[in-house]
Amino acid sequence: MRERTITLSNFEEMSERAAAKQALRHRMAEQRNRLSLEERAEKSRLACEYACELMKADQVKSFMIYLSFRSELDTRSIIEWAWQSGIRVIVPRSVPEDRTMELYEMMDWSELVPGAYGIMEPDPSRSSRVRDIVPEIIWVPGLAFDRNGGRLGYGGGYYDRLSVMPVEATNPNSAMLGDAQWIGLGYASQVLDHVPTEVHDRILDGLVTEQGYYRMNQSFAGG
DSSP, X not given: OXXXXXXXXXXXXXXXXXXXXXXXXXXXHHHHHTSOHHHHHHHHHHHHHHHHHHHHHHTOOEEEOOOOOTTSOOOHHHHHHHHHHTOEEEEEEEETTXXXXXXXXXXXXXXXXXXXXXXXXXXXXXXXXXXXXXXSEEEEOOSEEOTTSOEEOOSSOHHHHHXXXXXXXXXXXXXXXXXXXXXXXXXXXXXXSOOOOOTTSOOOSEEEETTEEEETTSOEEOO
16 A cells, blocks of 8 residues: 555645646747747857857867747858758658657758758758768757756657667667767757756756856856
8 A cells, every 4th residue: 555655645645746847838938939030130140150150169170950930040141050050950851650850961951841840850861871870969959958957848759869879870889969069059048047958868068048058067258
């Protein structure tokens, strides 16, 4: 009987945490949606400049980046800069059946088509599948972040699964995509004192907003 009580208590605690996270997602999405188009454009421009500065300083040769959707911080200028700089741009394609992502190298905007969730994604018939490298940086979207590396995603678990995925799916001993630098990319208004995390969550290595960039365990740099 005692064991059953503990199990029920744990279940209730998990349910409460899940409900709290869902409520926070809703609140943060509404807050982000209230930004005007002009605010989004200016904040995106500044954040992307900081992101490019960071990659120039680190001499990055490849990175993975999300393709912006709805009110997310617009990443297009980072992608354009990378193409002009000869840096490999890798973008994800969602696989809803098992909630995983496939990675493709994108070399032109014409390679994109609407994906499963209406997000623009690489067309497998036009883009090259990436199976052999770990991008040096993985730029991660989210609804909320904190400066301890916490991130609140959309609840699908796609990025958590990506972090434990080997580069070569048939070789579990190959390098893991979680070995890259994982850096959040968002607006300063999305940064909270604390974001609830679970044991399976990939803690971020850094964060970039329109106010600058922050590497975990280091000071904030920017304007």
